[in-house]
Amino acid sequence: MGIKIKCDVLVIGAGVSGIAAAVAAARSGMRTALAEKDSFPGGIGYSGLLQHICGLYLNSRAVPEETLNDGIAREVANRLHQLSPRNKVKKIGQVYVLPYARDDLSSIFNSMCRAEDKLSVMLDTTAVSVKKKGDKIIGVRLDRSGTAYKITPGVVIDCSGDGNAAFMAGADYQLSPLSERQLPGFIIHLKGLNTRDETLPVKVPYYLSKAVEAKLFPSYIRFTAFSYAEAPDEGFLKINPGHEHSRSSRVVLKRAEKMLRYLAEKLPSFRGAYIAGTSLRVMDREGRRVCGEYTLTEDDILKGGKFDDGIVKNSWPIELWDTKKGTVYKYLKPGEYYEVPFRCLKVKGISNLLCAGRCISVTHEALGSTRVMGTCMSLGEQAGLAAAYYIKNGRYPEGIQDI
Template sequence: MDIFCDILVAGGGIAGIAAAVKAAREGADTVLIEKNSFPGGIAIHAMHRYICGLYNSDSDAPVNTLNGGIAEEICLMLKGLAPKTKAIRMGKVYVFPFATEDLLKVLRNLSDNQIGLTIFYESKLDSVITEQGSIKTASAKKLNEQLVIYPRSVIDCSGDGAVIRLSGAAYELSPANERQLAGFCFKIKGIVNPSGIFPVSVPYYIFRAVTEKKLPANLKFSKYYPGNIDDEGFCIINLPFENNFENIQEAGKHAVIVHQILADSLVSFKDSFIDKFSDAIVEREGLRMTGQYILTKKDVLSARKFHDGVVKNAWPIELWNQDKGPTYQYIKAGDFYEIPLRCLKSVNIKNLYGAGRCISVSSEALGSTRVMGTCISIGEQAGLAAVNSLSGNTL
């Protein structure tokens, strides 16, 4: 099947939905390719619990999001499904909690009936043809049918940089042993008095099991969060990048051991059970497109503003080191930095934009830009920029 469109968005995760919806709302004939049968990508697969990167780090409870737009729209829609939902403080920052099924409903509501947007689910991009520094065609396989797409502009929101790789666009990728730890989540049911569990107690018993060599060393950086229902909670274990990311069963085996340790150590977990494993091991770091500007750690921590700044962010630089675990470097309270439009534009492919995790940033700056709330706004701005480029209206 031959498909002609203004904008092709690769990847229907949180950034891809925002990019595609924004482009369609601006009047562009937009096509979205998504390998799963649903929108949301990793946010759904990995059972994420909170939207991070929506607010600045003021001590007062936030009322509005930093960027407004689709990010704020999503929060309002989630609040409509769960009226008691509000931003909560977690350490020095605020996050917005949500239930997986609610986010899925919201993303479907945003995208499924959007005029000008055609979505091909269960479709995997397999080739890109670039001529004279521009993408001319992209091919994707949907079940037994081959889709050949002729876009005017392309936005890579795939997370793993599928278009960037296939198009010959410049990119950077840290060596495997230097990348951040990956995360794997599982849901526990049957917990007694979950609100009475001191949050530090779960990591403590896991850490102790590591020191007793009952668990691999990297699992000492595990975290626990209470669920939306009285008897449930979520545990996130962390794995080095060198693990086989296709072998999710191995991660599941670690999760079973972790749960057993909790059941043996804490009365609240004594009769609990694992209700669900996440469908994916989530990389925190991957390919980063080389753009017309590379955002740096200094830019983030100095709260730098740009003439072409399009997204505001105040999330700290959150790095999950394979040896040291999580570290946080914060921006001055009440301030924010900006992500310039140049970080969303490929340096060598004229009609290619990046959004989500694979924009043009250093490995350290990625620790701040990769969170969900920021990625929604990056996607929205990439969609707008791609549409503007069709008429030559650029910053």
């Protein structure tokens, strides 16, 4: 039993990639369903308490005037700037990012979805199983508070971050062993910081390393990063719990409270600081990487690889949150970018399944560059456009000019 629904395109997961995929498919005239297990759109881009959208711009010496990719990523960047004009492209180290307010992002996503009458957004709805016949997905079962929905989709786009739909469909995937997998993250929003001290981003890891040496905290605490927010008395602590430690938000929060007491003893700025909010949960930087028809590598990225079916440009460095070394960056040459080929989105062996966002077909190292939000949004959009092309033509586009 269950409610039966037919659609052209089913998108699973409404993070930044899923929203872009669903909106692009609906704008192309497809009857589109977007299923999201949480009660809000935006995925990590909303629940993660992040401050910057990365992967939107070319990293050259000149301040970029436009996003590297056009389409939905540019539209979202422009709308974010309209809503909060103070949020302008900013250089951090060697890269350009766009500061954003998550409520702005959420309102833009909601308005983009509402504008599409062919798009049905199903929140609190989890994809629980996938039925296949031959090399095709013929049904996906969704669950919303105990009510079953049986979807018959033309094309499925897996934007679940972790390749959950591909996994349920029996697709091949890569998953790094825990010892090599990137560290997950948990963000703490602080208020009540006393005196603004621009050296805190250096002092915080220094004092925390000392505390780790003194065995006051587990070793991963030395990778904790501090950054100031726009308001002078606010900041963020980015904690990166080791894989061998608890993922429970409650446990990480308790540790953060202890850490804050320790920092208040060492640094006057922290004396009045308190925790004003946290990310919803401990968030994975790396999960399943679904095997596609091509797997993008570190070499492709660093040499600025271009492809006949290149669909998304990216200039973001390989940024790995290593369990032993902390953050390690490998940069492209200034002014250089690489392309992600469409084959990284085409799931091997399943003709009507695409993936987009964090779970595309890349190596562990390449994921360090492709996983950022600007790139994930463009990947989602291209998957939505390709799915629409498939429904109209019975095949995927050959190259970028086809889309």
